[in-house]
Amino acid sequence: MYGLGPSVILHLCKRVSLTGHELYYDNYFSSYNLLQVLKAKKIFAAGTIRINRFSNPPVISDKEGKKRERGYSQEVSSLDGDVVVVKWLDNRGVVLASNYIGIGEEDKVKRWDKKSSKYIEVSRPEIVKRYNHGMGGVDLLDQLVSLYRIFIRSKKWTLRMIFHALDLAIVNSWLEYREDGKNSGTPQSNILDLLDFRLRVAEGFVRAGKPIQENKSGRPSSDSSPVFAKRQNCEKRPFREVQLDSVDHLPEHDGKKEPTRCKQVNCTQRSHIFCKKCEVHLCINRGRNCFVNFHK
Structure with a gap:
């Protein structure tokens, strides 16, 4: 009845029992009927919209908007007064709709102007201010996810x-x-x-929680990953999850001429013994067992 996007919003709103909440979403979820239903539930909603989902309200076109000064905004209300559509001219036209707020009290924001090569102040409608504040967490999340997204070849x-x-x-x-x-x-x-x-x-x-992977003998196969030589005298401390998992922490002698500094906290001794899994040197003496203490 409402479409996929609005249906998702309505499904999530079932948990909202108290009135007076503010809800913000982007144009994928917006529709005229959704704003009406949310207003009946006494939920204040606003979001960017796609014009064709709102029966093409009479807002100025992008071509006409280029003739206006930057920061110009226009407000159009529905006949029943339930929904307000606002078009704001920033770098390009931005169209938003709400069931509780329109242009409202405008404020000033700084925007970079390419022509003058400096920041200028432009007017901003209240609906844009509230939308940016409400959607900030979602936009930040999308940005952070895109930085190191897991790459997968599959199209499934x-x-x-x-x-x-x-x-x-x-x-x-x-x-x-x-x-x-x-x-x-x-x-x-x-x-x-x-x-x-x-x-x-x-x-x-x-x-963490895994046994040591023993290196295979012989020549590596052609499809195996390349092996990079480790830098000399470079020991990194293991993560706590690996250090304390109590799995396969086995001591071994390094076979070097000179012992290496023990990595246990507050220990100044040197040792030839190292942990095969953690890859750090730890001393084992008669009165001090740093190997055991390090893994507790």
Whole structure:
């Protein structure tokens, strides 16, 4: 009856029991009937629209808009007064519709002007201000997902949906992790950026709780991944998920002439013993067992 996009909005709104909520969405979900239904439910809604879904309201065309100054806006209301359509001229025409707000109280925003090569102030309708504020989280999420999206060759929509869901989960987890770090007073330098966070999650899934993968003997096959030589004297500390998983942490002698500094906290000893899984040196002495303490 309402179409796929509006039906999704109405389905999600079933959980909204209290009145007075504000709801924002983009043009894929917008329709005239949807705004009417949401108004009957006392939910304030606004979003960008596609003109052909609103019976082509009498707003100025993009060609006419080029003759107007930047920041010009036009408001058109439905006959029953339930829906307001606003067209705002920024770099290009932007059309929005709402069941509770139109041009309203305009404010000033700075925009880059190519002709004068400087920032200028243009008027902005209230509906655009509220929409930008409400959609900021969604736009930011889309931007972050696009930075390191999981690449998949398959054209099957099921696989694409699964990997897109993984991207959404990782980005949302990183946003919560960053917010928790700020609230707990963690220095900004100690908070992982999105790429390091993704790498840490990936390595945790690959290595945590898994036994050591022994290297195969003989020549590598032609389809195997290339092997890159490790830099000398380069030890990286394992992630906590790998360090504490209690799986296959086996000691081995490095066979070097000189011992390497123990990586246990507050230990100044040197050792030839290293953990095969964590790939860090740890000492085992009569009065001190850093190998065991490191993995607790």
